[in-house]
Amino acid sequence: MTKNDQVLHLLKQADGKSVSGEEMSRKIGVSRAAVWKEIQTLRSLGYEIQAQPHLGYQLTRIPDKLFADEIADSLGTKFIGKPIFSYEDLDSTNDTVFKLGEEGLAEGAAVFTEHQKKGRGRLGRSWISPKGKAILFSYLLRPTLAPSQVSRVTLVTGVSIARACRQLTGKPVGIKWPNDIYYQNKKVGGILTEMSAESDRINFVVVGVGINANSVAADLPANSLSLRDITGQDVARVSFSKMLLREIEVDYLRLKKGLFDEIAQEWESYSVTTGQRVAATLLDRRIEGQATGIDSEGALWIRKDNGLQERILSGDVQHLRAAG
Amino acid sequence: MTKNDQVLHLLKQADGKSVSGEEMSRKIGVSRAAVWKEIQTLRSLGYEIQAQPHLGYQLTRIPDKLFADEIADSLGTKFIGKPIFSYEDLDSTNDTVFKLGEEGLAEGAAVFTEHQKKGRGRLGRSWISPKGKAILFSYLLRPTLAPSQVSRVTLVTGVSIARACRQLTGKPVGIKWPNDIYYQNKKVGGILTEMSAESDRINFVVVGVGINANSVAADLPANSLSLRDITGQDVARVSFSKMLLREIEVDYLRLKKGLFDEIAQEWESYSVTTGQRVAATLLDRRIEGQATGIDSEGALWIRKDNGLQERILSGDVQHLRAAG
Numbered sequence: 255m256t257k258n259d260q261v262l263h264l265l266k267q268a269d270g271k272s273v274s275g276e277e278m279s280r281k282i283g284v285s286r287a288a289v290w291k292e293i294q295t296l297r298s299l300g301y302e303i304q305a306q307p308h309l310g311y312q313l314t315r316i317p318d319k320l321f322a323d324e325i326a327d328s329l330g331t332k333f334i335g336k337p338i339f340s341y342e343d344l345d346s347t348n349d350t351v352f353k354l355g356e357e358g359l360a361e362g363a364a365v366f367t368e369h370q371k372k373g374r375g376r377l378g379r380s381w382i383s384p385k386g387k388a389i390l391f392s393y394l395l396r397p398t399l400a401p402s403q404v405s406r407v408t409l410v411t412g413v414s415i416a417r418a419c420r421q422l423t424g425k426p427v428g429i430k431w432p433n434d435i436y437y438q439n440k441k442v443g444g445i446l447t448e449m450s451a452e453s454d455r456i457n458f459v460v461v462g463v464g465i466n467a468n469s470v471a472a473d474l475p476a477n478s479l480s481l482r483d484i485t486g487q488d489v490a491r492v493s494f495s496k497m498l499l500r501e502i503e504v505d506y507l508r509l510k511k512g513l514f515d516e517i518a519q520e521w522e523s524y525s526v527t528t529g530q531r532v533a534a535t536l537l538d539r540r541i542e543g544q545a546t547g548i549d550s551e552g553a554l555w556i557r558k559d560n561g562l563q564e565r566i567l568s569g570d571v572q573h574l575r576a577a578g
Numbered sequence: 579m580t581k582n583d584q585v586l587h588l589l590k591q592a593d594g595k596s597v598s599g600e601e602m603s604r605k606i607g608v609s610r611a612a613v614w615k616e617i618q619t620l621r622s623l624g625y626e627i628q629a630q631p632h633l634g635y636q637l638t639r640i641p642d643k644l645f646a647d648e649i650a651d652s653l654g655t656k657f658i659g660k661p662i663f664s665y666e667d668l669d670s671t672n673d674t675v676f677k678l679g680e681e682g683l684a685e686g687a688a689v690f691t692e693h694q695k696k697g698r699g700r701l702g703r704s705w706i707s708p709k710g711k712a713i714l715f716s717y718l719l720r721p722t723l724a725p726s727q728v729s730r731v732t733l734v735t736g737v738s739i740a741r742a743c744r745q746l747t748g749k750p751v752g753i754k755w756p757n758d759i760y761y762q763n764k765k766v767g768g769i770l771t772e773m774s775a776e777s778d779r780i781n782f783v784v785v786g787v788g789i790n791a792n793s794v795a796a797d798l799p800a801n802s803l804s805l806r807d808i809t810g811q812d813v814a815r816v817s818f819s820k821m822l823l824r825e826i827e828v829d830y831l832r833l834k835k836g837l838f839d840e841i842a843q844e845w846e847s848y849s850v851t852t853g854q855r856v857a858a859t860l861l862d863r864r865i866e867g868q869a870t871g872i873d874s875e876g877a878l879w880i881r882k883d884n885g886l887q888e889r890i891l892s893g894d895v896q897h898l899r900a901a902g
Contacts, residue, residue: 375778400892402726405777447777452700453729454892537722568724568778
């Protein structure tokens with residue numbers, strides 16, 4: 255622990271009561287001036303710390319910022335979010351975790367940020383979110399899957415996130431195939447799964463998650479919505495981030511146990527795509543029809559107007575209004 | 579061009595004749611002392627440069643080292659090897675090219691080295707080769723393939739390398755499925771294909787090639803062989819590297835034109851696996867039978883003793899002696 259962490263730890267331990275500078279100075283083994291300096295640093299990070307004459311310092315508010323220490327505190331997972339790194343600003347959390355993967359870190363390592371300068375969505379598109387209002391993180395996995403099976407990871411993550419969003423909001427937040435979190439036909443979040451792989455073996459997978467948490471309409475594209483829009487109140491981002499990591503671990507362990515079919519069923523129950531009239535834009539053509547659901551590899555099946563089914567593993571899917 | 583390159587260029591232009599220090603100093607616009615310094619540097623790199631009294635400097639030998647400038651000289655490709663980077667020593671050429679891919683370089687960029695500290699083969703195995711005797715390089719591709727199709731790149735590269743080795747040696751150098759260059763049941767080279775990809779889209783592919791060029795038996799594992807062992811003479815590594823890059827470009831362009839089936843036929847003609855009795859070790863089991871060839875996705879088909887065929891996309895294949 256840094257001195258900073260030690261001061262914060264003592265303030266938190268006091269549970270709303272005051273701690274004297276002298277006590278902290280003694281317990282940490284630094285001067286009172288040094289304690290005072292750490293208090294200033296914590297304040298600059300957004301911690302509200304009152305100085306009470308004769309009593310000492312009192313922690314009155316923890317900022318809802320995506321600090322690694324706050325998210326890791328009482329997280330309760332086995333490996334997801336172990337460790338967590340957090341940054342005020344990054345090019346892209348996926349890029350950072352990709353580097354951790356190349357450096358050999360174990361699965362579960364996660365990176366959070368308040369803002370991405372080069373946030374990416376699927377198919378190389380940009381993902382923009384206002385500073386300090388989204389939940390942005392990526393984490394490292396090392397599944398024993400073939401590269402062709404990696405879309406399972408996207409679907410499993412979608413299930414975790416949709417379920418967590420439902421628990422938080424009490425509303426039927428859904429999934430638009432393959433990787434968007436949707437509510438009332440608007441985008442609440444997205445998942446970007448990337449991998450480093452040989453032809454027949456995955457080296458590692460990076461899953462990136464972006465959720466519009468506290469954004470307001472002015473911050474977002476027209477087809478987007480935030481959790482705050484759904485609930486009408488600010489989302490506690492740190493506590494919801496913990497919940498997300500826990501749900502992600504639960505479902506990833508299910509995947510590891512070979513329970514993908516069970517997860518795919520849950521995916522179907524959240525799907526806002528199944529049953530819809532859709533247009534799929536593929537590399538070389540466009541098909542239109544009714545989405546009939548996903549299969550055991552996560553591919554979407556579309557029944558075309560001529561009655562034939564097509565199986566879509568990639569590409570862009572747009573929801574259309576029914577013709578009638 | 580650096581001053582060093584300029585001096586070398588003038589020496590090469592003289593085509594075996596001498597060039598005076600004064601002439602070089604004038605053409606490059608530096609002092610004669612500076613020319614002399616560059617000559618020393620070139621000598622330290624292995625260039626033999628004779629100083630002829632009153633005549634000047636004469637280039638008498640170009641070292642057969644994998645210098646980027648030497649390989650790029652009269653290479654004649656459209657994009658493979660454009661640009662080339664070379665290093666005396668690297669952890670792994672695949673890792674270096676992977677970083678170039680992340681930095682957005684165009685396809686074709688290649689990295690050569692005389693020695694890898696952490697050379698890798700397939701399935702995370704190590705690839706060891708003595709310094710200065712192998713041909714070690716990796717290059718960047720950006721094919722519009724799905725991740726599940728990336729094994730095509732390995733097979734296509736095998737065809738390029740086997741054909742180049744045949745042209746060089748005049749012997750029927752072959753391919754052991756999926757990625758080894760073989761001659762007389764010994765390993766001459768290997769290919770390691772890695773990729774960065776989303777679930778349904780390849781970001782980029784890195785192809786690594788390692789060839790035992792001038793190694794002698796003492797340098798190599800027992801099951802390996804060098805091109806020098808096959809031909810009985812030293813291989814000119816720079817000129818063979820150019821040939822490899824040219825053949826690689828030819829076949830990659832065929833792949834891009836949708837001619838994979840044609841390449842797969844050529845692959846079959848080089849295959850030392852097809853027709854063999856083999857044992858394949860998969861993630862969860864081992865199967866034995868006769869290899870009957872590859873299909874349009876590059877998977878190997880094996881006819882088991884009970885007459886049933888199995889399709890192998892990954893795993894380890896060992897050639898067995900026929901039972902009879």
